Amino acid sequence: MSPVPDLEALRALGPAQQPTYADRDAVDAAVTRLRRMPPLVFAGECDELKEKIAAVSRGEAFLLQGGDCAETFSGVTADNVRNKLRVLLQMAVVLTYAASVPVVKLGRIAGQYAKPRSSDTETRDGLTLPAYRGDAVNGYDFTAEDRRHDPQRLVDVYHSSAATLNLVRAFVTGGYADLRQVHTWNTDFVRDSVSGQAYEKLAHEIDRAMQFMTAIGADPDEFHRVDFHSSHEALLLEYEHALTRIDSRTELPYDVSGHFLWIGERTRQLEGAHVELLSAIRNPIGVKLGPTTTADDALGLAARLNPANEPGRLTFITRFGAGRIRDKLPQLVEKVTASGVDVAWVCDPMHGNTFETSTGYKTRAFDDVIEEVQGFFDVHRSVGTWPGGVHVELTGDDVTECVGGGELLAEIDLSNRYESVCDPRLNRVQSLELAFLVAEMLRKA
Numbered sequence: 369m370s371p372v373p374d375l376e377a378l379r380a381l382g383p384a385q386q387p388t389y390a391d392r393d394a395v396d397a398a399v400t401r402l403r404r405m406p407p408l409v410f411a412g413e414c415d416e417l418k419e420k421i422a423a424v425s426r427g428e429a430f431l432l433q434g435g436d437c438a439e440t441f442s443g444v445t446a447d448n449v450r451n452k453l454r455v456l457l458q459m460a461v462v463l464t465y466a467a468s469v470p471v472v473k474l475g476r477i478a479g480q481y482a483k484p485r486s487s488d489t490e491t492r493d494g495l496t497l498p499a500y501r502g503d504a505v506n507g508y509d510f511t512a513e514d515r516r517h518d519p520q521r522l523v524d525v526y527h528s529s530a531a532t533l534n535l536v537r538a539f540v541t542g543g544y545a546d547l548r549q550v551h552t553w554n555t556d557f558v559r560d561s562v563s564g565q566a567y568e569k570l571a572h573e574i575d576r577a578m579q580f581m582t583a584i585g586a587d588p589d590e591f592h593r594v595d596f597h598s599s600h601e602a603l604l605l606e607y608e609h610a611l612t613r614i615d616s617r618t619e620l621p622y623d624v625s626g627h628f629l630w631i632g633e634r635t636r637q638l639e640g641a642h643v644e645l646l647s648a649i650r651n652p653i654g655v656k657l658g659p660t661t662t663a664d665d666a667l668g669l670a671a672r673l674n675p676a677n678e679p680g681r682l683t684f685i686t687r688f689g690a691g692r693i694r695d696k697l698p699q700l701v702e703k704v705t706a707s708g709v710d711v712a713w714v715c716d717p718m719h720g721n722t723f724e725t726s727t728g729y730k731t732r733a734f735d736d737v738i739e740e741v742q743g744f745f746d747v748h749r750s751v752g753t754w755p756g757g758v759h760v761e762l763t764g765d766d767v768t769e770c771v772g773g774g775e776l777l778a779e780i781d782l783s784n785r786y787e788s789v790c791d792p793r794l795n796r797v798q799s800l801e802l803a804f805l806v807a808e809m810l811r812k813a
């Protein structure tokens with residue numbers, strides 16, 4: 369394990385996708401404040417999650433990772449957080465019950481505020497301004513003032529993450545996630561959607577099973593609370609470095625900004641600053657792997673990020689696109705497996721399937737998302753490895769951002785309720801449909 373590099377050393381590596389701040393003193397002041405803040409998560413919780421992901425890599429559990437592409441500060445409301453949690457809990461119930469597999473629940477939540485972009489700038493009506501890089505960096509409004517990179521936002525990320533995490537913790541341990549609430553999660557939803565009705569049927573079966581358990585005197589803790597962890601892309605080095613702390617139990621460094629951190633497709637350079645920082649922390653971590661990834665790239669990343677080959681430490685999140693996965697994934701999985709690397713394989717069926725409509729909306733087709741997940745399952749079946757999970761961009765609200773699905777959303781519907789500030793998310797109905805379809809694939813696997 370490499371030692372934690374200092375911030376200057378990371379900056380010297382010329383990290384990709386970083387903000388350009390005009391006022392260095394303001395950056396230093398923000399970093400100093402962050403270094404004094406208490407941890408958002410505990411190292412022991414990160415270890416627990418690592419154990420669960422180790423079960424995923426052994427083929428004994430399935431990972432459900434989901435949430436917004438980009439959280440926003442204004443989105444930190446009780447309703448918004450509850451709705452996201454609710455859809456994830458519903459999906460997890462569907463997967464667990466229909467496929468009889470333990471589900472590891474991981475939110476893209478409480479820290480997912482920074483975005484890598486394909487272009488540094490955005491032009492509208494002849495005016496060019498810095499691209500929006502997530503609330504952690506600048507504002508979404510198309511004005512020079514809002515698009516300025518402001519280091520004070522790093523401190524705001526901390527507070528927004530803390531508020532979100534506080535509510536999530538209360539929900540998952542304080543009764544909301546109690547399995548006896550399976551019906552309650554579905555109210556306002558059943559009547560108008562096929563997947564809502566399928567869910568209701570499944571909830572009835574769960575009720576009956578629980579009544580039986582209660583009748584024979586069993587009332588396990590698992591009925592009343594769930595384990596739920598947080599994750600985000602570790603993109604901004606100032607922020608992640610300031611929240612890297614030495615755990616008092618083990619004297620080892622953890623990034624206490626979230627339980628699980630991942631390196632994005634655009635920042636996974638082997639000699640880059642993101643790999644350097646994440647190789648030094650002990651959290652469970654992931655790396656996104658796009659369609660150009662070679663087996664040597666993946667093996668190099670595994671050697672750097674998990675030299676001890678510790679189970680649960682490393683997750684490869686592949687995002688190839690529906691049209692490429694069947695062609696490109698087999699050789700990657702075969703070579704990584706043949707070299708004995710211990711890794712959990714997870715499918716992100718979103719980022720390889722984005723396109724822009726003629727009216728300028730970034731969208732994804734539900735069928736492409738499903739086709740990529742199906743390709744992922746098929747490839748792992750043919751190689752003899754475990755399709756360990758899915759990583760999805762979703763929301764608990766009835767937005768219109770992805771086309772298709774049971775509601776047959778068309779391109780023309782996108783303008784009705786398009787709220788994402790970055791990538792299009794599955795809405796509540798589409799998310800539940802995905803869960804039922806994946807449950808079916810899992811049963812066959």
Ligand SMILES: O=C[C@H](O)[C@H](O)COP(=O)(O)O
Nearest residue numbers: 437483484485486487790791
């Ligand atoms: O998740 C994020 C996007 O895929 C990423 O930010 C790139 O988006 P862009 O191509 O619109 O910049």
Ligand SMILES: C=C(OP(=O)(O)O)C(=O)O
Nearest residue numbers: 437632633634656687719
């Ligand atoms: C930017 C993202 O993904 P990727 O790094 O895979 O493009 C994301 O997860 O929002």
Ligand SMILES: [Mn+2]
Nearest residue numbers: 437761790791
């Ligand atoms: Mn995204």
